[in-house]
Amino acid sequence: MATQVVGILGGMGPAAGADFVRLFVEACARQLQAQGQRVQDQAFPEHWLAQVPVPDRSGALLSTESGAHQPLEPMLQALGRLAALGVQSVAMACNTAHAWHGRLQARFPQLELLHVAEEVARALRAEGVSQAILLATTGTYQTRLYDEALARAGIALITPDAAGRERLMEGIYQGVKRGDLVLAQRCFAEVAQDLLARHGAQPLIMGCTEIPLALPGAPGLAGQRLLDPAKYLAQALAQRAYRQGPPQMS
Template sequence: MAQAPVPDRSAALELPGFGGHQPLEPMLQAMGKLAALGATSVAVACNTAHAWHGELQQRFPQLEVLHVAREVARTLARDGITEVGLLATDGTYRSGLYAKALEQEVVCHIPEVSECERLMYGIYSGVKTGDLALAQLCFESVARGLALRHNLGTLIMAAPRYRWR
């Protein structure tokens, strides 16, 4: 497992262009190190980072760079799940990663705008500051609302590392 400091992916999607705010270069450097160590497959934990999946895979064709949304789509199809809710960062929603991966097989419901704002609050003011109680309140309220509104039994949690209690 390798972890490299990478600029905020959601912010980078809002402000395209070149510069230190872009995550691609640090991700490429980390991939290069893994390739040099003999890695053959790489899983990128950040869902939003998959907006750069194509560039990472193209730069390192010798590596299998797993695509999180496609892997989730395969698992859902295998399990016969045809409808889900998606809890994610603004960047993950904007990138359309899950919409593209799920479009053929699975109906994907997303939270309302105010709920997306609550998710981002839980991410930035909760998870990223270590206030997991706040994160849990935010995530659970959005998850419950989404699940009840659409009668869902399956939710995809495509947000930062967070461990449910």
């Protein structure tokens, strides 16, 4: 029995792509342990990370222009190169980029392109969660990325108002993407605390890959449940990699 080759489409941002590989490797190790297999280098599935420059996703979704600044073309190119490497399942390490999920999947029917919101919805439904707070980019709110997947799972979504959304964007763009994690944590924590104060203790979905790089450990959020969608996506990718059974040991 052989493992399946899997891919990670990253670069959006690059630190989040690197963190996704870490989460994927951890998820693989957990699956090996759960199967009673020895965790060793050769037991991990072949996987490829493509970190390519992609125009800003939220910017493209909020703009009425089309053309050079669209993220679709570089994502298609990277996916094509992952497919040529023999990759059979791909995870995108960017929530907002899922706005193009349908078009990317349609162009590469031979690959399975995982969907982050479907993985989060599946996990939360299994736990019986009925409400959750979503922290995300304006692009992700606008495309209602999580809304439908969570609604189908019977989970109501709580989102910040316009001022809160702007504050999150400040934390993502002026904070994490420029390396200022102190600013980022302050922005994210303020929005989170405000929503928790108004809606009670609900699970918080950190629905932009930049948020888990700064929010955990924020003062005032101790004991709150912070969900990293990348963890669920990484676990789903590890399941695909091992779908054909335990790895062949040479």
